[in-house]
Amino acid sequence: MSHNQLQFLGAAGCVTGSRTLLGCNGRRVLIDAGLFQGYKNLRRRNWERFSPPPDSIEAVFLTHAHLDHSGYLPVLAAAGFKGPIYCTEATRDLCEILLLDAAHIQEEEAAFANRHRFSRHHPARPLFDQHQARRAISQMETVAFGHTLALGEIKAQWYPNGHILGSGSLLVQAAGQQILFSGDLGRPADSLMRAPEPPPGCDVLVLESTYGDRRHLTIDAKQQLADVVRETVHRGGDLLIPAFAVGRAQLVMLLLHRLQQSGEIPSLPVYLDSPMAIDTSQLMMRYPDQHRLNVGQCQTLFRHIHYTRTPEQSKALAAISAPKIIISASGMATGGRVLHHLKRMLGDSRNTILFAGYQAGGTRGARLVNGEESIKIHGHYYPVEAEIQQLDSLSAHADNDEILQWLRKMPVAPKRILINHGEPSAADHLRVRLQEELGWSATVPAYRDSFDL
Numbered sequence: 303m304s305h306n307q308l309q310f311l312g313a314a315g316c317v318t319g320s321r322t323l324l325g326c327n328g329r330r331v332l333i334d335a336g337l338f339q340g341y342k343n344l345r346r347r348n349w350e351r352f353s354p355p356p357d358s359i360e361a362v363f364l365t366h367a368h369l370d371h372s373g374y375l376p377v378l379a380a381a382g383f384k385g386p387i388y389c390t391e392a393t394r395d396l397c398e399i400l401l402l403d404a405a406h407i408q409e410e411e412a413a414f415a416n417r418h419r420f421s422r423h424h425p426a427r428p429l430f431d432q433h434q435a436r437r438a439i440s441q442m443e444t445v446a447f448g449h450t451l452a453l454g455e456i457k458a459q460w461y462p463n464g465h466i467l468g469s470g471s472l473l474v475q476a477a478g479q480q481i482l483f484s485g486d487l488g489r490p491a492d493s494l495m496r497a498p499e500p501p502p503g504c505d506v507l508v509l510e511s512t513y514g515d516r517r518h519l520t521i522d523a524k525q526q527l528a529d530v531v532r533e534t535v536h537r538g539g540d541l542l543i544p545a546f547a548v549g550r551a552q553l554v555m556l557l558l559h560r561l562q563q564s565g566e567i568p569s570l571p572v573y574l575d576s577p578m579a580i581d582t583s584q585l586m587m588r589y590p591d592q593h594r595l596n597v598g599q600c601q602t603l604f605r606h607i608h609y610t611r612t613p614e615q616s617k618a619l620a621a622i623s624a625p626k627i628i629i630s631a632s633g634m635a636t637g638g639r640v641l642h643h644l645k646r647m648l649g650d651s652r653n654t655i656l657f658a659g660y661q662a663g664g665t666r667g668a669r670l671v672n673g674e675e676s677i678k679i680h681g682h683y684y685p686v687e688a689e690i691q692q693l694d695s696l697s698a699h700a701d702n703d704e705i706l707q708w709l710r711k712m713p714v715a716p717k718r719i720l721i722n723h724g725e726p727s728a729a730d731h732l733r734v735r736l737q738e739e740l741g742w743s744a745t746v747p748a749y750r751d752s753f754d755l
């Protein structure tokens with residue numbers, strides 16, 4: 303007799319705020335504790351009182367380090383969650399980089415808003431600060447891939463899923479049931495990350511659907527990137543690539559390096575303007591078994607990149623004459639140094655802004671990709687004259703064909719499937735494909751929906 307319950311406290315009807323509560327015979331664990339990003343009515347949820355009470359949650363199981371999965375941990379800890387946060391070692395290392403950076407950015411933005419008085423909140427304050435981020439990091443405990451974590455009758459195991467360093471699908475055993483959380487699923491033929499491992503069998507599957515309604519172009523991402531670089535150089539402009547500091551920034555560096563080596567693009571300077579992306583690149587050398595490059599290849603790659611760590615170095619980039627390539631975070635232009643480059647570069651039609659990953663609805667990235675004519679940054683509007691491009695084929699998420707391909711490797715069909723982490727059309731499109739092509743029926747939960755398993 304099972305007594306498991308799942309409740310979707312985020313990533314339901316959207317791709318951010320991943321938080322899924324598992325109740326098992328009165329015990330509670332939370333799978334991921336992510337930030338809501340994008341639309342204001344979603345971001346507002348980050349400030350709401352968390353329910354159930356954080357001190358009633360025994361542990362958090364983390365699938366990977368991206369902020370939409372980990373960025374709520376400092377808030378949860380500050381609100382009374384005292385339990386362990388279990389994750390892989392690389393996830394812990396990345397969270398240390400990401401959470402401290404996110405805290406720093408929020409502290410700076412609050413200070414900036416208070417100085418310039420453009421926030422409606424007086425005084426503006428950060429959602430969490432560096433002290434709170436450090437407290438959450440201190441609660442992290444690592445579990446190796448392939449090892450089983452046992453908390454009494456609740457057991458958990460991580461399976462590499464090829465999305466970023468340390469990322470995994472998570473199999474939880476509780477009250478006689480096997481519940482598999484796909485996590486953000488990587489791609490079978492990424493140039494940087496290894497293919498996701500085949501999924502284990504399960505009774506219940508919680509499946510992501512970011513690209514549930516799309517197929518990435520079959521054209522080589524490298525060729526598309528080459529075209530964008532050549533066109534920008536031809537116009538005499540600069541190329542700005544907003545990229546997730548963890549994962550895509552390193553892939554873009556790798557592809558640019560290969561294109562320069564083969565002479566397919568001119569040899570022009572590439573700047574990695576994100577201390578966080580620089581730290582992440584160095585972490586790649588610590589975990590060579592989790593991606594496709596060996597330590598020597600990493601060293602060669604990173605030698606060809608100019609790093610800008612300090613704000614002064616970052617500002618100095620403006621004075622360096624075109625053409626050049628700047629890779630900077632955040633990938634959806636929701637914050638970080640990329641905003642300063644956008645302010646400077648958007649108004650010049652010779653420049654290109656190239657988005658290298660998924661753009662969640664409501665983010666500046668999504669607005670730019672959708673062709674908005676002016677964009678608000680730090681309280682001011684900036685007209686968009688630069689060329690805006692997006693390469694979905696650089697994405698770290700499986701497309702719908704690749705999700706199905708992964709599911710076909712399951713030893714048995716799950717008895718129940720819940721589709722999360724997708725905007726409504728993406729999640730529903732994937733639901734229909736599962737029904738039609740695999741004969742599996744699935745449900746798309748709404749925010750705060752709860753299911754007895």
Ligand SMILES: [Zn+2]
Nearest residue numbers: 366368465486
């Ligand atoms: Zn992710």
